[in-house]
Amino acid sequence: MDALELLHQRRSMGKLEGPAPSADQLDALYRAALRAPDHKEMRPYRFIEFSGTGIDRLGEIFAESDRQTDPEISEKHLAAARKKPKRAPLIIAVIAHITPDNKKVPPVEQIITAGCAAHAMLYAAFAQGLGAMWRTGTYAHDRGVWQALGLGEHEQLLGYLYLGHPAGKLREAPREAHEKFVERWDGEEKGR
Ligand SMILES: Cc1cc2nc3c(=O)[nH]c(=O)nc-3n(C[C@H](O)[C@H](O)[C@H](O)COP(=O)(O)O)c2cc1C
Structure with missing residues (x-):
């Protein structure tokens, strides 16, 4: 696949089935992740892979997160939470591993690098004919989930x-007009 075609045509896919990506396919994903632009080569990321019983356990963690939010939650809702990770045969959690006091690279840049790594993985998946979808929701932001997954003090999921x-x-990927997002600045201050 031509590189520009990949950039223009990538799509997410929420409906997924097995088999899970092979070891070689995952290798290509992580190689792509590690090519993300990275100020001072800080490598401010790490990844947790879930499959099989790991996915079952992640479902339990999601259900526990919901139970903490609403102690009265119904068994039906808990069962739905447990099922969520089963929408894919393999899940990779992308974690920003931040060095808080770096003089040259503030945390926001490190988080951007980790986000770029995740984006690169989506492209590497698409290029190999895999389906991929980046999901967050409450389970990505809940500190209880972070703790259960062993995130450190300076890490973010x-x-x-x-x-x-x-x-x-x-x-099919939409072809959107980009002009409304672009300003060609002539040096004259406009104010807003
Ligand atoms: C940080 C981030 C979080 C996202 N979280 C969700 C989510 O929880 N649920 C969802 O349906 N889509 C989520 N999306 C959007 C999908 O991953 C996807 O980009 C969107 O459905 C558009 O499809 P496309 O990538 O083919 O253009 C998220 C995207 C990003 C970048």
């Missing part, structure tokens, strides 16, 4: 990449 094979046809 940026989301879960759901990965597998597309169970259905991918929607």
Whole structure:
């Protein structure tokens, strides 16, 4: 696949089925992640892979998160939470691993690098015919989930990449007009 075609055509896929990405496919994903632009080569990320019993356990952690938010939550809702990670045969949690007091690279830059790594993984998945979807929701932001997954004091969970094979046809990528997002600045201050 041509590189520009990849950039223009990538789509997310929420409907996924097995098999999970192979070891070689995952290797290509992580290689892409580690090519994310990275100020001072800080490598401000790490990844947690879930499959099999790991996915079952992640479902338990999601359900516990809901139970903490609402102690009266119904068994039906808890069962739905447990099922959420089962939407993919493999999930990768992307974690920003931040060095808080770096003089040259503030935390926001490190988080951007980790986000770029996640984005690169989506492209690497698409290029290999895999289906992928970046999901967050409350389970990505809940500190109880972070603790259960062993995140450190200076770590943030940026989301879960759901990965597998597309169970259905991918929607065509829209071609959007970019002009409304672009200003060609002539040096004259305009104020807002
Ligand atoms: C940080 C982040 C979090 C997201 N969280 C969710 C989510 O929880 N649920 C969801 O349906 N889509 C979520 N999305 C959007 C999808 O991953 C996807 O980008 C969107 O459905 C558009 O599809 P496309 O990537 O094919 O354009 C998230 C995207 C990003 C970047």
